[in-house]
Amino acid sequence: xxxxxxxxxxxxxxxxxLPQLAxxxxxxxxxAAQALIQSVQTEDPFGLRRExxxxxxxxxxxxxxxxxxxxxxxxxxxxxxxxxxxxxxxALATFADRxxxxxxxxxxxxxxxxxxxxxxxxxxxxxxxxxxxxxLSWLLTxxxxxxxxxxxxxxxxxxxxMAAVWKQIxxxxxxxxxxxxxxxxxxxxxxxxxxAGPWRRxxxxxxxxxxxxxxxxxxxxxxxxxxxxxxIVDATTQGGPGQSTNILVYKVYHxxxxxxxxxxxxxxxxxxxxxxxALTVVQFRYVEKKVNY
Amino acid sequence: MIENRPFLTFISHAVMWLGVLLVAFPxxxxxxxxxxxxxxxxxxxxxxxxxxxxxxxxQAALFGxxxxxxxxxxxxxxxxxxxxxxxxxxxGKIAISLLSAFAVVYFRFPLRTLCFxxxxxxxxxxxxxxxxxxxxxVADLGMLNSYAGLTIPLxxxxxxxxLFRQFFLTVPDELAEAARxxxxxxxxxxxxxxxxxSKTSMAxxxxxxxxYGWNQYLWPLLATTSESMYPIxxxxxxxxxxxxxxMVAWNLVMATAILAMIPPAIVVILMQKxxxxxxxxxxx
Numbered sequence: 372x373x374x375x376x377x378x379x380x381x382x383x384x385x386x387x388x389l390p391q392l393a394x395x396x397x398x399x400x401x402x403a404a405q406a407l408i409q410s411v412q413t414e415d416p417f418g419l420r421r422e423x424x425x426x427x428x429x430x431x432x433x434x435x436x437x438x439x440x441x442x443x444x445x446x447x448x449x450x451x452x453x454x455x456x457x458x459x460x461x462a463l464a465t466f467a468d469r470x471x472x473x474x475x476x477x478x479x480x481x482x483x484x485x486x487x488x489x490x491x492x493x494x495x496x497x498x499x500x501x502x503x504x505x506x507l508s509w510l511l512t513x514x515x516x517x518x519x520x521x522x523x524x525x526x527x528x529x530x531x532x533m534a535a536v537w538k539q540i541x542x543x544x545x546x547x548x549x550x551x552x553x554x555x556x557x558x559x560x561x562x563x564x565x566x567a568g569p570w571r572r573x574x575x576x577x578x579x580x581x582x583x584x585x586x587x588x589x590x591x592x593x594x595x596x597x598x599x600x601x602x603i604v605d606a607t608t609q610g611g612p613g614q615s616t617n618i619l620v621y622k623v624y625h626x627x628x629x630x631x632x633x634x635x636x637x638x639x640x641x642x643x644x645x646x647x648x649a650l651t652v653v654q655f656r657y658v659e660k661k662v663n664y
Numbered sequence: 665m666i667e668n669r670p671f672l673t674f675i676s677h678a679v680m681w682l683g684v685l686l687v688a689f690p691x692x693x694x695x696x697x698x699x700x701x702x703x704x705x706x707x708x709x710x711x712x713x714x715x716x717x718x719x720x721x722x723q724a725a726l727f728g729x730x731x732x733x734x735x736x737x738x739x740x741x742x743x744x745x746x747x748x749x750x751x752x753x754x755x756g757k758i759a760i761s762l763l764s765a766f767a768v769v770y771f772r773f774p775l776r777t778l779c780f781x782x783x784x785x786x787x788x789x790x791x792x793x794x795x796x797x798x799x800x801x802v803a804d805l806g807m808l809n810s811y812a813g814l815t816i817p818l819x820x821x822x823x824x825x826x827l828f829r830q831f832f833l834t835v836p837d838e839l840a841e842a843a844r845x846x847x848x849x850x851x852x853x854x855x856x857x858x859x860x861x862s863k864t865s866m867a868x869x870x871x872x873x874x875x876y877g878w879n880q881y882l883w884p885l886l887a888t889t890s891e892s893m894y895p896i897x898x899x900x901x902x903x904x905x906x907x908x909x910x911m912v913a914w915n916l917v918m919a920t921a922i923l924a925m926i927p928p929a930i931v932v933i934l935m936q937k938x939x940x941x942x943x944x945x946x947x948x
Contacts, residue, residue: 374833376840377772378850387767388779390760391820398817399786402797409797463683466676477680479933481687486928488879488897491921494904495690498697498914506693509709540687545940563667598792602881606901620792624882627796636796643793651788 403644409637428638437614438622438639444528445618449596451532452539456592457585459536460543465573467544468551478548485541489534489599493606496534500526520608524615527608531616534603539595543588550584551577590654597646619643691925698722698919701732705914717915725919734913736903737891739920746878746895747927749814753877754870756819761869762862765828766854770840780829787822791883799886813887814895818880824869831865832858868942871935875928896924 413424432438467477484492499507500520508518520526554577562572601620604610610617610625617625623643627636693712697705700715723730728738768780791798798817807813835858843853884895894902903917932939 374769374837374840376837376844378770378840378844378853380771380850381773383850384767384771384773384776387763391764391783391825392779394760394816394820395783395786397801398798399789399794399820400782402794402801403789405797405800406794459683459686462679466679469673469676470680473677473680477684479936480684482932482936482939483691483929484687486875486932487691487925488881488928490879490881490897490901491924492690494900494917494921495694498918499690499693504706504710504914506709506712537687537690540683542943545943549940549944569669569672598790601792602897605881605885606904623792624795628886633796640793640795640797644789647788647790647793 406637406640406644409633410641412637413634424634428634429642431635432638432642437617440614441617441619441622444614444616445597448528448532448535448600448616448618449593451528452535452596452600453589453592455532455536456539456543457588460540460588461547461581461585463540464544464547464551465577467548469569478545481544482541484538487538488602489538490602490606492534492538493531493603496530496537497607500530520612522612524612527612527616530607531600531603534607535596535600538603539592543592546584546588547581550581554580587654590650594647594650594654597643597650694918694921697914698725698916698922700915702913702915721915721919722923725916725923732913732915734916736913736916737894737899739896739899739923741892742894742896742899743923743927745811745814745893746897746924748811749880749884749895750874750877750927752811752815753818753880754873756815757821757824757873758866758869760819761821761824761828762859762866765825765832766858768825769829769832770850770853780825783820783825784822786820791818795882795886802887807887809888809890809893811893814880814884814893815877817887818877818883821873824873827865827869828862831862835861864938864941867935867938870942871931871939872942874931878928896920900924 410428411423411425412421413427463481467474467481470477487495497505499505500518502508502519502521505518511518518526520530558576558580559572562576567575597618598620600618601624604616604618604621608616610621619639620643623636623639626632626639696712696714697710698721699718700711701717704711704715717732720730720732724732724734726738726740728734728736764779764783768776802808802813802817805813807816839857840853843857848856878895879897880895881897881901884893884898885901888894888898891899891902900917900920903920904912
């Protein structure tokens with residue numbers, strides 16, 4: 372789609388674009404190019420010498436057990452976050468869609484976590500599950516379950532998944548609610564007249580019609596789990612215990628800033644870049660074609 | 665309502681209550697903790713009803729004064745840093761995206777498509793994938809520990825540019841034609857016609873971007889080293905420190921957490937209509 376009516380000016384459009392182009396040039400493309408270059412170089416920790424190293428950094432990554440473990444951790448983490456985030460939000464949205472009275476009040480409360488910073492979400496959940504003082508961990512202990520996310524890696528993973536899902540429910544909920552409200556009422560009424568109960572109607576009509584929304588949210592939630600959960604991990608587990616919650620984004624920060632492994636960190640950045648590009652492409656292909664029945 | 669099923673309606677409300685409980689319980693607990701003395705909190709299980717030390721906790725957290733004050737820097741200043749940062753990021757994103765969308769929609773010039781794609785591609789380059797080099801650029805420019813360093817690198821926005829472009833494309837051509845006939849130049853048209861028409865989109869974007877700016881964590885962590893430039897979300901992290909959990913002044917941490925939530929929560933609740941619209945539109 373293009374405008375038929377345009378203005379004639381030689382320099383004005385460039386002037387208008389200048390601020391945006393300057394910012395993306397200096398803070399996006401230049402650093403991204405640097406990351407690409409550094410990923411094929413090795414540098415000593417003092418930054419004195421740099422040598423071309425080919426794909427050595429990448430080879431080192433693939434041979435590094437901690438990197439592969441971090442990959443698996445991230446995959447598991449994002450799968451859990453996406454699954455629970457979507458399932459809980461879908462259940463809430465489906466019931467919210469049935470409710471006539473008080474719907475606005477429920478919605479207002481349910482969207483609150485969106486406003487909460489990831490690091491605050493992390494702190495709140497850590498506080499509830501802290502082995503020594505947490506209310507919920509105390510409750511678990513009373514029930515005979517020994518919760519300690521500082522020792523047990525499974526518990527640590529569960530903790531960051533809970534905090535991440537809690538924060539993401541609002542977002543998923545709003546999209547599902549919008550999706551459900553655009554399902555034609557006539558379809559549901561026709562099914563009801565034919566004798567289909569609410570359960571049947573959900574699985575045969577609403578759920579299939581929501582599949583574009585679900586697919587879209589799946590991509591968004593994976594992106595969220597990959598890239599926006601740094602603060603949650605940093606506030607709660609800091610990648611531990613051991614390496615059990617060391618997700619890729621946390622590792623790239625840690626290796627670069629704490630261990631000063633520039634080449635390795637740059638190579639990790641490049642791998643992450645490839646992942647974002649892949650996810651963005653999936654998302655935009657979906658926007659064009661939509662998943663449809 | 666398709667049919668009247670009282671039991672199902674009851675279940676629906678029960679599920680919603682469960683959802684609200686799940687969402688609100690952590691927030692409630694944070695509030696309760698912020699009203700007790702630290703020694704009451706560390707005695708598991710902590711009390712589940714608000715205590716009597718609300719004012720002292722918030723006074724200590726905000727200004728570092730009063731009977732409960734610890735050795736941590738006051739949060740009031742961090743909130744100012746957060747507020748300025750969030751406002752500059754939100755308004756800056758809206759401003760430069762409006763200008764670039766106007767340029768790519770209403771002008772024809774060489775490399776126009778390339779410019780648009782260059783902006784669009786930044787979607788695929790979040791801070792997380794270019795951490796170190798971006799840090800280096802900002803350090804070389806001497807922008808560490810400054811508002812410029814906290815905001816300018818985050819001010820580019822592919823989503824906002826895209827949103828405004830989509831919106832401008834739906835503005836009837838007749839308006840631009842009429843403006844041209846009346847002798848209005850492009851900037852006059854932009855200021856007097858396009859800007860007033862874009863108000864809704866601007867409000868929607870503002871909500872999303874304000875929250876985005878307020879909740880930034882990784883970038884300030886890199887770009888600030890002095891506590892005087894810490895935004896509040898970093899302040900919370902530094903309060904936890906690496907000391908043992910029983911050493912943490914949980915009442916102050918939770919008071920800070922509540923303070924960190926209030927501004928974005930107010931924006932979301934008061935501008936709920938724009939917020940939902942903004943969320944759905946920016947993802948189209």
